[in-house]
Amino acid sequence: xxxxxxxxxxxxxxxxxxxxxxxxxxxxxxxxxxxxxxxxxxxxxxxxxxxxxxxxxxxxxxxxxxxxxxxxxxxxxxxxxxxxxxxxxxxxxxxxxxxxxxxxxxxxxxxxxxxxxxxxxxxxxxxxxxxxxxxxxxxxxxxxxxxxxxxxxxxxxxxxxxxxxxxxxxxxxxxxxxxxxxxxxxxxxxxxxxxxxxxxxxxxxxxxxxx
Amino acid sequence: xxxxxxxxxxxxxxxxxxxxxxxxxxxxxxxxxxxxxxxxxxxxxxxxxxxxxxxxxxxxxxxxxxxxxxxxxxxxxxxxxxxxxxxxxxxxxxxxxxxxxxxxxxxxxxxxxxxxxxxxxxxxxxxxxxxxxxxxxxxxxxxxxxxxxxxxxxxxxxxxxxxxxxxxxxxxxxxxxxxxxxxxxxxxxxxxxxxxxxxxxxxxxxxxxxxxxxxxxxxxxxxxxxxxxxxxxxxxxxxxxxxxxxxxxxxxxxxxxxxxxxxxxxxxxxxxxxxxxxxxxxxxxxxxxxxxxxxxxxxxxxxxxxxxxxxxxxxxxxxxxxxxxxxxxxxxxxx
Numbered sequence: 213x214x215x216x217x218x219x220x221x222x223x224x225x226x227x228x229x230x231x232x233x234x235x236x237x238x239x240x241x242x243x244x245x246x247x248x249x250x251x252x253x254x255x256x257x258x259x260x261x262x263x264x265x266x267x268x269x270x271x272x273x274x275x276x277x278x279x280x281x282x283x284x285x286x287x288x289x290x291x292x293x294x295x296x297x298x299x300x301x302x303x304x305x306x307x308x309x310x311x312x313x314x315x316x317x318x319x320x321x322x323x324x325x326x327x328x329x330x331x332x333x334x335x336x337x338x339x340x341x342x343x344x345x346x347x348x349x350x351x352x353x354x355x356x357x358x359x360x361x362x363x364x365x366x367x368x369x370x371x372x373x374x375x376x377x378x379x380x381x382x383x384x385x386x387x388x389x390x391x392x393x394x395x396x397x398x399x400x401x402x403x404x405x406x407x408x409x410x411x412x413x414x415x416x417x418x419x420x421x422x423x
Numbered sequence: 424x425x426x427x428x429x430x431x432x433x434x435x436x437x438x439x440x441x442x443x444x445x446x447x448x449x450x451x452x453x454x455x456x457x458x459x460x461x462x463x464x465x466x467x468x469x470x471x472x473x474x475x476x477x478x479x480x481x482x483x484x485x486x487x488x489x490x491x492x493x494x495x496x497x498x499x500x501x502x503x504x505x506x507x508x509x510x511x512x513x514x515x516x517x518x519x520x521x522x523x524x525x526x527x528x529x530x531x532x533x534x535x536x537x538x539x540x541x542x543x544x545x546x547x548x549x550x551x552x553x554x555x556x557x558x559x560x561x562x563x564x565x566x567x568x569x570x571x572x573x574x575x576x577x578x579x580x581x582x583x584x585x586x587x588x589x590x591x592x593x594x595x596x597x598x599x600x601x602x603x604x605x606x607x608x609x610x611x612x613x614x615x616x617x618x619x620x621x622x623x624x625x626x627x628x629x630x631x632x633x634x635x636x637x638x639x640x641x642x643x644x645x646x647x648x649x650x651x652x653x654x655x656x657x658x659x660x661x662x663x664x665x666x667x668x669x670x671x672x673x674x675x676x677x678x679x680x681x682x683x684x685x686x687x688x689x690x691x692x693x694x695x696x697x698x699x700x701x702x703x704x705x706x707x708x709x710x711x712x713x714x715x716x717x718x719x720x721x722x723x724x725x726x727x728x729x730x731x732x733x734x735x736x737x738x739x740x741x742x743x744x745x746x747x748x749x750x751x752x753x754x755x756x757x758x
Binding site: 276277278295296297298299300301302394396400401402405406408412 | 571573602603604605606607608633634676684696698699700701702703
C-alpha cells in the first residue's frame with residue numbers, strides 16, 4: 213500500500229484544519245487539498261505526505277498509537293489527554309485561553325468546600341483545581357458549556373475563550389486564566405526517531421512561515 | 424475471526440517462553456544471576472517512585488489488617504528496595520529478572536507489563552556502562568537488526584539546571600517541557616522564570632542536537648559551563664568510539680535533551696525501538712542516586728526489555744518467513 217512510506221499527518225477537523233491548510237500551503241506543500249472536501253484522507257504524492265482528517269479529540273490517539281506520525285492539534289487537547297507526544301512546533305494560530313468563568317468575575321461565595329465545574333475538559337479542570345487544593349465536582353458536557361452556570365447546573369465553567377464574545381453574550385466573566393493555548397505540530401516518539409530527517413525537514417519549512 | 428481458540432493462546436505462551444529463554448540464555452552466559460522481585464509489597468516501599476510515576480498508576484490491595492499493599496509497579500524499584508538496606512561495601516551483583524509489573528491507567532485499566540531485565544550493582548566505572556549498553560544492543564539485534572537506540576547522558580541537563588536557582592517544582596516543570604521537546608513552552612518558561620540567557624539558549628539549542636555523536640559533542644561542548652556537563656560530553660564521545668568498534672553506530676541516535684518517564688537516571692540512559700511499535704522495546708540507564716532513596720547510594724545500572732513486544736516481533740517474523748525462520752545472527756557472535 214502506498215501510504216506506508218508516506219509521512220502521515222493527522223489533522224483536527226474544523227477550524228484547525230483550515231488554519232493548517234493555510235500554513236502548509238504557505239510552506240509550499242501545494243497539494244494540501246481543499247478543506248471543504250468531505251474526504252477523510254488526502255495524498256500529496258510529490259511530497260509523500262498523507263493527511264488524515266479526524267475529530268480533534270482523536271488526534272492524540274492516532275499519533276500516540278502510530279496510525280499517524282505527526283498531528284496538528286490544539287494544546288488544549290494535549291493537556292486534556294496528558295499526552296507524551298513531542299510538541300515540535302507552535303504553529304502560531306488558533307490562539308486562545310483556557311479560563312475559569314462564572315456569573316461574576318470572582319468565585320461564588322459559599323462554594324469554598326466543593327465547586328461544581330462544567331467543562332469539556334474534566335482532566336484540565338481536575339488538575340488545575342487539584343493544585344489549588346480546591347475540591348470540585350466536574351460536570352462533563354460536550355459543548356455549549358456556557359449554559360451550565362446560567363441554568364444552575366454548575367458554579368463555574370472551565371473552557372476555551374478566543375475573543376470572549378460568547379462569554380459576554382451569556383453574561384459570563386473570566387475569573388481566572390489557566391493557560392494559553394495554540395495549535396501545535398506534534399509527533400510520536402518513534403516516528404521522530406525512524407523518520408527524523410523528514411520530520412525535521414517539514415518542521416523547518418513550517419517554522420519559516422510561522423515566525 | 425474465531426474467538427477463544429485455546430490453541431492460539433498456547434501458541435502465544437510457547438513463543439513468549441521461547442523468547443524469554445533466548446534472552447535468559449544470553450544473560451546467564453554473561454554471568455548474570457536470577458533474582459525474583461516480589462509480586463506485591465507495602466506501598467511505603469514504593470514512596471520514592473511516587474514522585475515520578477504517580478500514586479494513581481499503582482495497583483493497590485488492602486490486606487486483612489488494613490495495610491495498603493501495591494502490586495509490583497516497577498521491577499527495578501522492587502529489587503533495589505530489597506537489596507540496598509542489606510548492602511555492604513564491596514558487594515558486586517550482576518542480576519537478571521523475568522517478572523511482571525502492574526500498572527493502573529485511567530483508560531486502559533490495569534495492565535501487566537512482562538519484562539526481562541538486568542541490574543548491575545556495585546560497579547561505577549565507565550566500563551560497566553559500556554558492557555551494559557553493549558548487552559542491550561546485542562539482545563535487541565538478536566531479534567531484528569532494524570532498530571534504533573536513543574542514547575543520552577542525563578548529566579548534561581542536570582548540570583545545566585544545577586546552574587539555575589529554580590525550585591524543585593519549577594525544575595520538574597521544565598523537565599516536563601524538555602520531555603515533550605516543547606520549544607515554545609521552554610522559551611515561555613525562560614522568559615517568565617526568568618532564566619539567564621546563556622542557560623535558556625543552551626536549553627533551546629539542545630533540542631536540535633539529535634543524531635550524530637560527532638555533531639552533538641562538538642556543539643554540546645560550546646554549552647558546557649561546569650564539570651558535570653563536560654563529563655557528559657566526554658562520556659558520549661567515549662561511548663561513540665566504543666559502539667563504533669562493535670558496529671552498532673548506525674543503530675544509535677544521540678539526544679542530549681532526553682528525559683525519561685521514570686526520571687531517575689543519572690548518567691547514561693538509553694531506549695531501544697523497533698519500527699512499527701509505538702512504545703520502547705527496551706529502556707535503561709544508570710541510577711545511582713535513586714538507590715539513595717533506600718538508604719545508601721550504591722552504583723547501579725540496568726535495563727529492561729518489553730517481553731510482549733519482542734514476542735510479537737518474533738511471531739510476525741515467523742509468519743512472514745514461514746516456519747523455518749532463523750534468528751538473525753548475533754553480531755557479536757559473528758566476530
